[in-house]
Amino acid sequence: MLVSTKWLKEYVNTNDLSAEVLADKITRSGIEVDGIETLASDVSGLIVGEVVHCEKHPEADKLNICQVNIGDSTNQIVCGAPNVAAGQKVIVAVPGAILPGGMKIEKATLRGEESHGMICSLQEIGVDSKLVSKAYTDGIYVLPSDAKPGADVKEVLGLDDTILELGLTPNRADAMSMLGVAYEVGAILQEDVRYPEITYTESETSAESALELQVEAMDANPLYIAKVIKNVTIADSPIWLQQRLMAAGVRPHNNVVDVTNYVLMELGQPLHAFDYDRLKTNKIVVRKAKEGESIVTLDKQTRPLGPHQLVITNGVEPVAVAGVMGGANSEVHAGTTTIVLESAYFAPSSVRQTSKDHNLRSDASSRFEKGVDPNRVALAAERAAKLIADIAGGEVLSGSVVFDQLDKSEKEVVVSTSYINKRLGMNISASEMSAILTRLQFEHTLEDELLTIKAPTRRQDIQIQEDIMEEIARIYGYDQIPLTLPVGESLPGGLSAYQTKRRLVRNYLEGAGMFEAITYSLTSEALVHKYALEKAKTTKLLMPMSEERSVLRQSLVAHLLEVASYNVARQNDSVALFETSSVFLGNETSDQPYEEEHVAIVATGKWVDHQWQGEQKQVDFYVLKGIVEGLMVKLGLSTYVTYEKGTMDGLHPGRTAIVKLAEITVGYIAALHPKEQKSLDLKETYVAELNLEKLLLFPVKELVYKQVAKFPSITRDIALVVDQDVSAGKLQTIITKTGGELLKSVHVFDLYEGDKMEAGKKSLAFSLTYGNDTRTLTDEEVVAVHETVLEKLKEEANAELRG
Template sequence: MLVSLNWLKQYVDIDHLAPQDLAEKITRSGIEVDAVIDRSQGMTNVVVGYVVSKEKHPDADKLNVCQVEVGEGDVRQIICGAPNVAAGQKVIVALPGARLPGGVKIKKAKMRGQESNGMICSLQELGIEGRVVPKDYADGIYVLPEDAVPGSDALELIGLRDTVLELGLTPNRSDALSMLGVAYEVAAILSQEVNLPEIQYNTTSEKAEDYIQVRVEAKENPLYAAKVVKNVKIAQSPLWLQHYLMAAGVRPHNNVVDITNYILMEYGQPLHAFDYDALKTNEIVVRLAKEGEKIITLDDQERTLKAHNLVITNGEEPVAIAGVMGGANSEVTSDTTTVVIEAAYFEGFSVRRTSKELGLRSDSSARFEKGVDPNRVLLAAERAAQLLQELAGGEVLEGTVAVDDLDKTPARVVVSPDFINARLGMKISLEDMLEILNRLKFDVEAANGFLIIDVPTRRQDIKIEEDIVEEIARLYGYDEIPMTLPVNYEQVGGLTSYQAKRRIARNVMEGAGLYQAVTYSLTSEELAQKFAFKAEATTKLLMPMSEERSILRQSLIPHLVETASYNVARKADSVALYEVGSVFLGQTAEELPYEEEHIALVISGKWVDNAWQGEKLTVDFFVAKGIVESLFEKLGLTERVTYEKATVEGLHPGQTAAILLDGEKVGLIGGLHPAERKKYDLKETFVAEINLQAILEAEVEEIVYKPIPRFPAITRDIALVLDRSTPAGEISEIIRKAGTKLLKDVKVFDVYEGDKMEADKKSVAFSLTYFNPERTLTDEEVVNAHEKVLKALAEAGAEVR
């Protein structure tokens, strides 16, 4: 909702408040102000000009040389390219030195050899959105009324010396979808009264009922009223009305349509104007549409209706879709002389369903959906009649033709002050509560320890005691609610150890560059046990929606691989995903599947792609293993985890390993088999899956921090000739066991298999680190420790190169 403060001032006194201060008060009372918009946008030197003459530019077909008076006989030459500029017009002129929105600064210039001393402006150039600019001026300059005074402030004249508040309304606050609703809210905040519009007009001796009859056949419309205004003169609306509408985000059309839109924004009550002569009959019938019935709406689109859509007809054919949009066959045009004003109350559910089905949403439908004030329906029609008489010269016929079965009884809420204070945890006096409710214009009576409140019908959101609690709290001030500790404040909440570790696991994956995926727990019979490293009896649904989603999964990998394939098929050349989720194994004593939380990853494509360095690295087994090792390192399990060569159907036989924790299998890691990659149209792809529950529940010793070493370490490198089938991990374990307590670390740093090695042999190079935290090692100590390692390797059949 866009609220012009110049417009708001008509109903409540806000002159003493700066716009920012008012916005702060409104926000603190419960309606958030999303933006405070200065419509002048810092513009200067923008005045009214009078076009004395216009001639074609001698060297440009689309430019005109205009002589423009800008006040007190000051005539300046301005070059203008607008197609609608003409002599005798009053226009908006930005003089040299003027600043316009977007940082535009106007200077004297020459255009094709002709001097230009300013710019004749369109509304768009003054920062007004094109969608709200009147169609007559959408592609040219804006023409001011004849009584505009040259040299006067143009921004003041067209309403840009104004500030607009953009309210972010929640769906329950439909009352604030109108200027009067906002006025009631601001008046309550500032403890002021609301100045409602005075409605007075003269009527003719003719009666409306002699011109039009109303019949309601559908219960979805409990109130329908029509007023008739004759001899209206269709013209442009006064400048003040046009610019109030534009400030509210509504495009002006003509005085009749603008009046209905003005009242829509003022009262929050949608109205519609029919051309009486175009109705062709003297009756309006409100009924449900016939199945397949058609209507061309005001946007020139043909709409096909359903039997539950509510329509307004002339007794023969639809002339409007109730609460949504009028029909083109009864539209007010420049030839209209007699107008029928419709004011109605349509059920929100009916309007919403019709609007959604037709894909047609309007300001009217939005208000009917959320609920309008039943006591403003007829009042809005009277206000429209008044303005049609004042601004369109209309003659209002006596009376209103109406069918009224609408219950307008205010909702009654009974609540005790103790209930309010108990819910808020504070002590607000009865006097303060009554004062707040009176500021809100709620009829309230205190009796027998209770507040008996009749809620105005404009506040459709107030139904129960808790609604009154909210109203008291927000106007008393949320900042006034005291800060208190919970009763059991010593029981501080927090994450369990398992939850904290799970969060660490996610952080490791995301820190390595993987994106989290969430896949289905249900899968097909073919994929249910694929890649499962602990396959057990599966759990099938009794009534699955499809075969593809009929069995609970026992591995996360299959769906992650499918997700990778899906992304690659859509031009994502590199994919790195992980998932934390449950697998379902066997059955518990209650005949339910046992859930086990796992973590899995899939990586494919490039791992490093630094174009500026010309560096490109594709993923491999060791990238996946490095991510898994980082996870165990963060969880403090590195020393307890080992890897063993494994064979898993669907994974590459030479690039697959089982992951063991304390000798128990907790996961697997490997590359997809070439046949699997071809099936899913993937390049080199590697996967891993770990029983997250097992590793998070594993007991870990407390972290003991050690001081930074003061003494240097000594490294020894050895290259060993091994059988190709001998895992490097076995040799590493032999080295660790043979080394004395001085051996602190063993790493593989090179593997060679080539022409200079026998066909069934390989060379593996290890780096051994010796260190004593208490003193500097001697060469003799290192040699003795290293000799023990070499002896153990020789006994194991490893040959030193």
């Protein structure tokens, strides 16, 4: 909603507050002011000029030489506008004037003729082209004949104004009008609201003698008022009316249409004017559309109508889509002399559905679908009739043609002051609450701390006790609500242990050089089980937006691969991404899936790329495994985690490791299968997915620090010959379990599979460190344990010491 501060002052005293201060007060009361615009703030040097003489330029067919009276002198100005003519009052930018964008007007010579200034169009002085009347879109703007040469154009055109842009929430439909905003400002500033004048002289002929009204769809149209106005003269609106419409973001058309738009912006009640003669039948029938009917609306579009859509007809054919847009067959035009002025209450649901069906939203439909004030329907008709009589010289027939079955009673809300204070956590006195309701112009009574409020029909958002609480709180001042801390044994706040660990996971992966991604939770049925740690029942959406987003995902990797492919296709060859989010596992006993948090990693391209040192390293399996191992160390799980060779669809059969936590599978690390890489246009790519929930909830022993050992350790290196299918992890597990308390560490440092090995065999070398925290070990103790380890390796893995 765009609000002219000059226009607003006609309805409420703003106490000469600056636009910035007024905007701050409105925002603090609950309606946010999104912007403040001072019209023509970057323009200067514009005055009214009168074209005294105009002739063709002798050296240019499209130029005219004009002699322009600017008050204290007559300037020669060369103008290229096609509509410039002698006798016009025009906008003149004199030498030294500044136009939008910092353009400075100077004396110039055009095809040998001097030009002392510029005759301007509205667009050239900063008015948005979509707000300029169609008559002046391709030329200069002609000012009213009573404009005085030399006068300031800003004052003549009302450009000395400031516009507030209100960001209204759907419940505040009352503020979609100047009068509604005036009520709001009046409550804030404790000022009365002034209604516009509505007195005019009626004809002796009655409207009912000229027009017949019949409403068939009474539920959708419980109130319809029509006024008949004769002898109107269609012309341009006065400059003040055009300026106010443009300030409100509405393009001027002609005086009759402009009045209906003006009253819409002033009172919030949509109106429509029909050409009486084009109706042909002297009848208005409001009904639902018939099957197969259509209408050409004012935007020249042919729109098929459905049987649930409300239309205004002449008894034969539709002449308007009720509450949305009029028809071209009854449009007011230059030859119109008699009009039918419509003011009605259309059911919000009916207008909303029709507007949606036609994908057509208008200023009228946006107000009807939120609910207009039923007590302003007649008021708006009378206000528009007065303005048309004044501006277009119309003769208003006496009375109105009315169908009325609308309940216009006010909603009653009863609430106690103690209830309000308890919910707000405040201590507002009953008298203060009553004063606030008076400022809001809510009729009410106060008895024994019980407020009985009759909410005015303009405020259709006031329905329940909480609505009254909100009104009192916002006018009293949200910033007046006391700041208090909760009372209890301990103050709430902080992260839970689970949240702390989850944040640690994200920080660690970011520190490892990866970027966090956020992908859709919805996927396709083809991808839902791909790369999933656990395949479960699929959870389908009842109304999916597309086949690609029709089910809830069970793996994070599939979408991360799509992100990697998207980046690589745009020359970002090295990609390292992670995501922590939920997967959704369906079950047979409930329609609701189980939501489980996972973490996934995708990496492709270079992991190290130091161009200056000439050092490069491609991502490989061990880079990803190292990241996962580091994460386990961060979470204190390294002693519980093991890695086993595995296979999964879509992953490389020889480079896939299953991650186990205390013998429970919690994830995998793998290279992507070459076929999958090819389908996604990726080079060598590595992925990992872990059940984050199981990792973070796993009970970890409290970390205990020990002093650095005072006694020396003893290291033994062994090279074991084993079958090709025996993994290093299996051997390391045997060594760890057998070594007991004396074995402090063990790690692989060599793998040999050369031609000196027997076919089907390989050599794995381990380094074992023995030690004791309280004394120095003897060789006999180490040999005894070491021999036991070797025997166990031979027994469980058929491992032989390499000769």
